[in-house]
Amino acid sequence: MEKNKLNTGLGKEDMENVAASGMDLSEETRSASFLQQDDRILFSRSLMEGIDIISVEEALEKHPDVRKLYGKAFRMVGKEFPGDTKGGYFIRVRAGARVEMPIQSCLFLKALGFRQRVHNLIIVEEGARVYLITGCAASKAAHESFHLGVSEFFVEKGAYLNFTMIHSWREDISVKPMSVALVEEGGSFISNYVCLRPVKEIAMYPTALLLGRGAKASFNSLILSHPGTLQDIGARVVFKSPDTSAEIISRAVSLGGKVIARGHLKSESAGTKAHLECRGLVISEKGTIHAIPELETDLRDVDLSHEAAIGKISKEEIEYLCSRGMTPDQAQSVIIRGFMDVDILALPEALRKEMKDLEDKTLEGSL
């Protein structure tokens, strides 16, 4: 397909909001794109063979095999999921495909008070490898709006999915992502989550089920909490097979909001290895960070560990940087930026740089 600029029909300001959630509207660095506004699909196309990207409704209609998958991940963990969703993307990367440039998607809130409810299905077939960036953003007009995102990830045998989600909301928007990932033998599921802009409330606790031997999961998150915000964010990994491993890493900075940083590693198989690391920095006296790390197993032959540390920036660190000529504000900003280290996200160099630039831009306005 010929590359031409995405005709999104969005105005300049909305385009900026969409771009701030990681969307490359030139598509030069992407292999496929999907854009949904409220409940309308504005755009979806693949620039590479081996990638299907369409709305989930279209996929259910066209591909009977997809119907079996719809809801399967939630049934596997015994969780209910809302059935009244509208829209969401279906992304399938065919067996053996190596997708170097990321696939991108964006779920955009535009109308005042709109309740966006989507159901996404992501399938990475055997031996395939892919990066997916999904952004969630809101227009200036989307006051008091709501976003519910149900996502199911199927990482098949030996497949690799690196999923980066960027939340770029507004201070009066509530958000509830619900995700379950099924990872088969030798598969890897990597989830990177970045939320630096204000939001009213986020509650999310994605689960990865490691079903096959050697399966891996990794959840990494960078959270900046603004005053008046509640972010209840965690990740859970359940180990169902031997030689499975996982890592949950989070960095949270509270500028005055409340962060609950959860993590749960549950081993139901011997020979599993996992680590949970949660670091928090409370900048404002009004801020709260509550870390709740959980490790659980009935077995002896497992290696589960966690470390959690919450603190403030020490006076000595600030004074040290001031004695090198930084103003106290500059010093604080440099320390926060360093703390919100994009290197904890498992990203290839090009994406790492993109994320770093995005973070710098967002933090510049926030700090």
Next chain:
Amino acid sequence: MLEVRNVSVDIGGNPVLKNIELSIAPGDVMVMFGPNGSGKSTLVKAIMGFGGYSLAGGSIMYKGRDLKAMRIDERVALGIGIMYQHPPKVRGVRLRQLSRFLCGDEKKIEDLTETLSLEDLVDRDINFDLSGGEMKRSELFQISLQEPDLLLLDEPESGVDIENISLMGKVLNGYLKKKERSALIITHTGYILDYVEARRGCLMIDGQLWCAGRPPKEMFEEIKNKGYGFCRECHGKK
């Protein structure tokens, strides 16, 4: 250049510095001796304007300006710099990042990195997992890029092996030889005197400053041979 006039500092209600008088002229290098806990570091911290070290009395003037109401960075902008004795760890901030903040000349950063053998350290978080010698070299690296007119050195040789002292002494001496650069060097061991040309010394004991202006090598010999007890006696006689 630096005029410390009748300065007193209290910490936790206890007087730590009492009526200190000290002046350092442009190009002047002054060495300060004194036992542990005598108030040497407190004076340096008060000059920098660190929290908890504000003046209970007196004034500190620099280049004709009263430092009292100035923040640390404003004092730095005027040309004061400090080489820490025990620098804090700063997680997430790399030495290279700070060096670029201090100096826009990438070539100079690179050369100095090599001179001070910091190649392995520049991409680490500041002051993480450093040996005593590495820590001092990192401090000297930063201060050489910052280029203050008045350098406050708090025990630059403590915890450093002989080889590193020699390297640091050379770099430091090169730095101070440039025109109009001044320094106040706190030393415990006196090793630094072998490398840095200093004409004036002083002695801090029990929060008081004595013998300002005497030749430092002579002072150090005396302290080495007779101890600080002798200084106390000698001062008592005066």
